[in-house]
Amino acid sequence: MNALLVAPVVWPLATAALLVLLQGRLSIQRTLSTASAAAQLALAVILLARVATEGILVVQFGGWDAPFGISFVADHLAAVMVLVNGIMGTAVAVYALRDLDADRERLGYHPMFHVLLAGVNGAFLTGDLFNLYVWFELLLIASFVLLTLGNRREQLEGGIKYVAANLVASMLLLTGIGLLYGATGTLNMADLALKLPLVPAGLATTLAMLFLVAFGIKAAIFPLFFWLPASYHTPPVAISALFGGMLTKVGVYALLRGFTLLFVADVALTHGLLAWIAGITMVVGVLGAASQTEFRKILSFHIVSQIGYMVMGLAFFTPLGIGGAVFYMVHNIFAKANLFLIAGIARWYGGSFELKKLGGLYRHRPLLAVLFVIAAFSLAGFPPLSGFWAKLVVIRAGFEVQAWPLVAVALFVGLLTLYSMTKIWLAAFWSPLPEGVTLRAGPAPALLYAPVVALALLTLAMGFASAPFFALAERIGAELTDPTGYVLAVLGEAAAAAFVAQGVAP
Amino acid sequence: MEAYLAVVVGAVFAGGFYLVMRRNLLRFVFGLILLSSGVNLLVFTAGRISRGAPPIIPEGASAPVGEVANALPQALILTAIVIGFGLTVFAMVLLLRLYERLGTLRTDQLKAYLEAPQPVPGLPDEEAPA
């Protein structure tokens, strides 16, 4: 069992090491990279199955028991996120086979891609706050390299903003970790859940704010999102799809974990603030998107807007709200990444990401148009696609706690999202081709289409057969709002009993 | 002792944030270096200062003898230094590339120079027009 828990990190790291040694042999690298990503997906499926049947799995590194050693913990949320990362990793690895140029591959795309996957999985699985920082840094350095790979001017200019914002976030995260250690004497997250209630309320809230800013920069919430639309449209499509789908959600995951397990002493203040942030993030993101005319820039602003919905679910702090946030996150990763990939295919035909220079794609390639409609209208929340159910759950959670203004904002932003998606549809697919632009003939390579079709099928499955996904989301919501099970799994019975006795658990 | 160090941490942070908010990106990186030193000192201070021996268990014993120092903050700092070192080096290389390609490190000029780059004379500009 412990091999299974360590595998999502060790497997891609070992792959990366092997890929570095194979540097220069492109065809072997491509095969190995894709096969390894697929194998990682298989491992993630097994992990989730094990967690679903056996409950929360824990492994203590080096045999040092928690809270002294570093723990890896796979609860349902972590296992689901690792699985989603496996799916995205495989989809992007396949897409990149055709999308990425040989120059970038020679500069080290393949190893860095797997280091990134390892860092993301590590961040999901770790049960130790300092270890979380280490995984964050690992995925950051890999993402820095991937973002600026090729050294084009736009990439460097966008990259420096990304690097700057994320390095400051790392400093703040480490500051928070240092102060938290000074206040409690532990960094194991389960142990922190036990010891944080003993910390004076003012200090605990201050720490919560530090972590909110640190995780918030990584999750791109208002007012800390500016680096995202400045950089995500600059790298090759495969990389920006992985970033847009997966990377910001690691920040959301950290918010979900931190503000359910650790910082729940003053929910009225922290989660009240989160509710405000959620509302403003949604509106600002969608308005930013409305003002853009470049395919990938529109999508980048929508990432920000959609993050708002996830934070909204978290802010309600009910099992339904948090389950809804997780459902939203998973749906959004698939739909958003798929839109980026579709933008890449549209560019393959039309030669540009600028909406003004695109057109007539519906007549030229009806299949691509259908795929776009599935992803785009799911994002906008059209029934019966996955986005509709995701929005429905989050908004129902809002009804439950009677947060009417936020619900109104969420509905309004849904309309504006639809406007943006319709704008892309009209400009790129429906309207006639602009003067002087010709579309490339012949179907785009199957390797570009395959991941897009797979992700679209996933979106359809989450929409038409949503029951099992809901059941899982509900279970995650229950697990996160009552962390007794988490504490029990990591620290054992005595600690869990103490945790319940403190009266923190509902 | 903790109080003095807290003041020092505050001063280093203030300097770091001042530099981070400057217009020149090189200053920004210097600010980051200062900040990361400040954070390391903060972690060290938060782990309590004590005059103890290295926490190594002598032969035959099962627990350290006498007062020993807290080793965990030092392990954390060591890790943070390693990571900070890597990130700083990367940021420096990135700045160098940016300067080669665009000809400026001033944040308020980045956008204008992106449209009309002025590569530094004498340095290679490998980017072929798209």
Added chain:
Amino acid sequence: MKSLILRTTTRPIIVVLLLISVFLLLRGHDLPGGGFIGGLVAAAAAALYAIAFGADAAARLLRVRPELLVGWGMATAVVAGLLGMVAGREFLTGLWWVIAVGDQEIKLSTPLLFDVGVYLVVVGVVLRFVLSLEER
């Protein structure tokens, strides 16, 4: 850099630095030192050579590309972690073998193997940066 003093002194200094780096690597388990520090000292030696004789000469002296060092280092570290699992314990559990040579004991362990991996990664990464900065 064409400085006679620098070039003349670099060679003996590099020998000393490399010896110190190995010394630091080997004593690292329970004394100050370790793979990272040792790797940095070795990388400093190579950087000094690159400054004195140029990046090309340093790359020739190294014989392998720095990327390969990173790859081998990562592989070594992963294997060191896995050995604990092969022995039926948790990932990264330390295993020790004590070999008696005369009246001395030589302690070999998976933490040492892990440190060797770290050493190689650090040397590789730092040299990659140094060489790419020196190449112009």
